[in-house]
Amino acid sequence: MPCSGPGQGPVATVLTSMKRALQKRASTGKLRRLPETVLPGAVDFTSNDYLGLARCPELAQRIQNESRRVESLARVHGGPFIGATGSRLLSGTTWYHNEVENWLASFFRRESALVFNSGYDLNLGLLACLSRPGDAILFDELVHNSSVMGLRLGAWRHLHSDSASVSKSKKLHSMVFRHNDVDSLESRLEKARALLGDQALLFVAVEAVYSMDGDVAPLSQICDAAARHGACVIVDEAHSTGVLGPGGRGLVCAEGLEDHPALLCSIHTFGKALGCHGAVLCGPQLLRDYCANYCAPFIYSTASSFHSLASMRLAAEYQEGPEGDRRRSRLHALVHVFRNAMDGALGEREGSGHRLLPSSTAIQALLVPGNERVTAVAAALQAVGLDVRPLRPPTVPAGKERLRVVLHFHNTEEELRILVQRLSDWLNVSLMEGGSGGAGSTGGLDASTHSSKIPMTMASSICSNGREDFGEPSAISKNRALHLAISRL
Numbered sequence: 001m002p003c004s005g006p007g008q009g010p011v012a013t014v015l016t017s018m019k020r021a022l023q024k025r026a027s028t029g030k031l032r033r034l035p036e037t038v039l040p041g042a043v044d045f046t047s048n049d050y051l052g053l054a055r056c057p058e059l060a061q062r063i064q065n066e067s068r069r070v071e072s073l074a075r076v077h078g079g080p081f082i083g084a085t086g087s088r089l090l091s092g093t094t095w096y097h098n099e100v101e102n103w104l105a106s107f108f109r110r111e112s113a114l115v116f117n118s119g120y121d122l123n124l125g126l127l128a129c130l131s132r133p134g135d136a137i138l139f140d141e142l143v144h145n146s147s148v149m150g151l152r153l154g155a156w157r158h159l160h161s162d163s164a165s166v167s168k169s170k171k172l173h174s175m176v177f178r179h180n181d182v183d184s185l186e187s188r189l190e191k192a193r194a195l196l197g198d199q200a201l202l203f204v205a206v207e208a209v210y211s212m213d214g215d216v217a218p219l220s221q222i223c224d225a226a227a228r229h230g231a232c233v234i235v236d237e238a239h240s241t242g243v244l245g246p247g248g249r250g251l252v253c254a255e256g257l258e259d260h261p262a263l264l265c266s267i268h269t270f271g272k273a274l275g276c277h278g279a280v281l282c283g284p285q286l287l288r289d290y291c292a293n294y295c296a297p298f299i300y301s302t303a304s305s306f307h308s309l310a311s312m313r314l315a316a317e318y319q320e321g322p323e324g325d326r327r328r329s330r331l332h333a334l335v336h337v338f339r340n341a342m343d344g345a346l347g348e349r350e351g352s353g354h355r356l357l358p359s360s361t362a363i364q365a366l367l368v369p370g371n372e373r374v375t376a377v378a379a380a381l382q383a384v385g386l387d388v389r390p391l392r393p394p395t396v397p398a399g400k401e402r403l404r405v406v407l408h409f410h411n412t413e414e415e416l417r418i419l420v421q422r423l424s425d426w427l428n429v430s431l432m433e434g435g436s437g438g439a440g441s442t443g444g445l446d447a448s449t450h451s452s453k454i455p456m457t458m459a460s461s462i463c464s465n466g467r468e469d470f471g472e473p474s475a476i477s478k479n480r481a482l483h484l485a486i487s488r489l
Contacts, residue, residue, distance in 0.1 A: 049408060053273070063311050101115055112284065123147045124149050134172075138176075213358075219233075243362065267282075335360065362407045378390040
């Protein structure tokens with residue numbers, strides 16, 4: 001059968017459809033592109049490398065030494081020493097996987113640990129497999145896209161299960177509650193228990209630190225509320241691991257909740273403050289066994305490589321000690337410096353719509369309403385060597401566009417001063433133009449006229465070359481729409 005030409009056939013039809021979708025997104029200013037290169041010499045205000053461990057030579061050497069040790073032992077036993085060769089239930093579980101998981105369980109003060117290839121895989125698989133028909137998962141309206149997709153997958157799984165005649169009362173229920181609002185959660189828990197009865201399992205999914213706003217969950221109150229209604233809490237510690245708690249163990253340990261009766265598990269990722277990759281589920285041994293049987297991303301993925309496991313263990317071990325404490329202390333001090341400086345820069349100007357959201361963490365969000373405006377301001381900052389990225393719809397709701405400023409151990413106070421000065425200049429011009437700054441105005445950020453442009457030799461680090469996609473639909477409006485869609489199932 002002759003092959004179709006490049007402009008013919010079903011592939012051409014699919015590509016045409018893709019092109020239209022991209023054009024539609026471009027027409028609204030929401031088209032995303034992978035950056036072609038890093039910003040050479042720019043100051044890093046965008047990566048999740050909070051402690052600077054992804055660029056730490058001492059940690060890199062420790063990981064290299066551990067990898068060599070593991071390779072030598074594997075060679076002695078005639079086993080693989082690069083890749084795991086298969087999924088964990090086949091050939092992928094090695095002595096080193098067990099060793100690292102036992103160590104991580106002890107480190108995070110839980111009964112067991114199970115390593116996943118990524119935090120996205122973990123959230124997706126866990127929330128998809130936990131519940132039964134007639135159960136309910138309640139979730140904060142700002143949880144990550146991976147959790148939202150896990151809820152959707154779980155709803156689909158129940159809809160297409162063997163029991164096709166499942167009644168509406170026995171479907172999977174999902175309920176969203178207002179962000180970090182314990183009263184809202186309590187109200188939803190009461191409703192879920194009254195609707196589903198005492199036999200239903202109730203789960204509450206939250207994050208320790210939220211990636212778009214940078215605020216911290218009231219975790220003790222959430223766990224207490226869950227306990228009052230017989231619900232279990234799942235905590236995603238992606239942005240708190242390495243930053244909060246004793247030895248960087250996260251918010252659960254910071255608040256002494258390891259043995260709270262409502263805490264089911266915590267999820268720790270290693271691609272942020274710990275500077276490497278992978279994730280681990282920490283909780284009861286029975287949960288570990290359950291996931292090994294029912295969590296599809298774990299069951300059907302090739303196991304983590306030896307180098308990945310070594311990186312996870314050595315990074316956690318390194319930041320647990322005095323050097324990690326030093327880096328955390330400096331990071332928290334820089335957060336204080338930045339917020340004080342921004343409070344002075346904002347002054348009485350918050351009525352214009354520009355507002356620094358409350359946050360005591362490395363993630364600082366400055367609201368700059370308007371898609372074109374926030375994009376233009378970020379581009380102007382980048383042009384003078386400050387790598388700050390915009391968050392736009394659909395990642396955040398329309399009207400809540402923002403600059404996401406991420407602080408790091410490797411930033412300097414001088415770099416923060418220059419960033420605040422640039423933002424202050426733009427705010428001044430924005431107010432003179434009536435508070436809007438114009439659709440594409442960059443205010444006082446014109447690189448050709450401002451005297452505080454950062455010389456490339458002054459930058460303390462090379463920025464990350466990948467803008468994190470916080471996921472659709474992680475914004476409030478998108479999560480509510482998803483909740484309605486799941487309810488209709």
